[in-house]
Amino acid sequence: MTLFRHPRDRFPVLLFMCVFALDLTVYFTARSWWLPILWLALWVIPKGWICAWNHHHQHVPMFRHALPNRLLEVVFGFQTGVISNAWFLHHVLGHHRNYLDQDKDESAWKRRDGTTMGEFEYSAFNALVAYPRAFRVGLQHPRALRVFLGMGVVQVALLGLLFWHDWYNALFVFLLPMAVSLYVTVWATYFHHVGLDATEHTQASYNILHAGYNLMTGNLGYHAAHHAKHGVHWSQLPELHAQLAKDIPATLYRQPGIPFVWTNTEAKVELPVGSADPAGT
Structure with a gap:
């Protein structure tokens, strides 16, 4: 074992x-x-x-x-x-x-x-x-x-x-x-x-979908999913986020900090289908 x-x-x-x-x-x-x-x-x-x-x-x-x-x-x-x-x-x-x-x-x-x-x-x-x-x-x-x-x-x-x-x-x-x-x-x-004053997990966290950020932090950017089920292993958070994405407002996606903000300047965040880009990129 x-x-x-x-x-x-x-x-x-x-x-x-x-x-x-x-x-x-x-x-x-x-x-x-x-x-x-x-x-x-x-x-x-x-x-x-x-x-x-x-x-x-x-x-x-x-x-x-x-x-x-x-x-x-x-x-x-x-x-x-x-x-x-x-x-x-x-x-x-x-x-x-x-x-x-x-x-x-x-x-x-x-x-x-x-x-x-x-x-x-x-x-x-x-x-x-x-x-x-x-x-x-x-x-x-x-x-x-x-x-x-x-x-x-x-x-x-x-x-x-x-x-x-x-x-x-x-x-x-x-x-x-x-x-x-x-x-x-x-x-x-x-x-x-x-x-974020909220009563629902999907409304109470900012999320970061930048691939490099999540690679280095173990998917910490999928933060609403993490709070919805905090006992889920870090590797399973993207899948859980996909299930919750329809309930997460587009305004609750943000860009990562340094050094990730310096990369992928035209499309730092991949938003769920149907969501508006909060950064306007």
């Missing part, structure tokens, strides 16, 4: 491990002050894509058994700033259950007075409160909370060892990328939901 729940997870996991091996290589061998900084700059966007895969993993674990899942989550923690069960508690048991109600949503885009947060305000604030909110949700789910807290201790201990060995390389190869990736993860939620 294969270790993987879904065969399609094999290649992405291999890539994540290769990236982690490169991180460790830079950490242990870099002697120039500028190399760790350059490494941070080069991998900001790719590690942002890895955040999407960590998100998928916390919805549908990639391995059948707990031990390989925990080991993968240590790698994800160093790459994305989101450790074991942090996103499961905050996002799966929190945001997914409450995102249609801004008074309850763990990733709410409204201020308390009902006005809409700006991108930076939302991303910075929600990144800072992500772990406390995960802990708060975890109080209602003790088993998941124990994994979250236990693996948090492991992650902090490992990071501490890295800083003890070489604080400078640990700062630029691990800690700062973790912080930036957490910010990017939160920002992506804003990008998918801001301004």
Whole structure:
């Protein structure tokens, strides 16, 4: 029996491990002050894509058994700033259950007075409160909370060892990328939901059908489908989206960010048959 729940997870996991091996290589061998900084700059966007895969993993674990899942989550923690069960508690048991109600949503885009947060305000604030909110949700789910807290201790201990060995390389190869990736993860939620007051899943998410974006993020652009059935494996989201497309307004399709926005400039998005092009291209 294969270790993987879904065969399609094999290649992405291999890539994540290769990236982690490169991180460790830079950490242990870099002697120039500028190399760790350059490494941070080069991998900001790719590690942002890895955040999407960590998100998928916390919805549908990639391995059948707990031990390989925990080991993968240590790698994800160093790459994305989101450790074991942090996103499961905050996002799966929190945001997914409450995102249609801004008074309850763990990733709410409204201020308390009902006005809409700006991108930076939302991303910075929600990144800072992500772990406390995960802990708060975890109080209602003790088993998941124990994994979250236990693996948090492991992650902090490992990071501490890295800083003890070489604080400078640990700062630029691990800690700062973790912080930036957490910010990017939160920002992506804003990008998918801001301004959408709705009671139906098909009306409450922006969708991105750009092929390159979905290749690198595991079909995260099919976001209405993801919220409609969040237990569906990432590889099945395009098929589910096709079933829901007739109920998704054309205004809820948007373009991807950098670098994908630079490609396919005449037709970045393939809209369902019969839908109007919201960008007017």
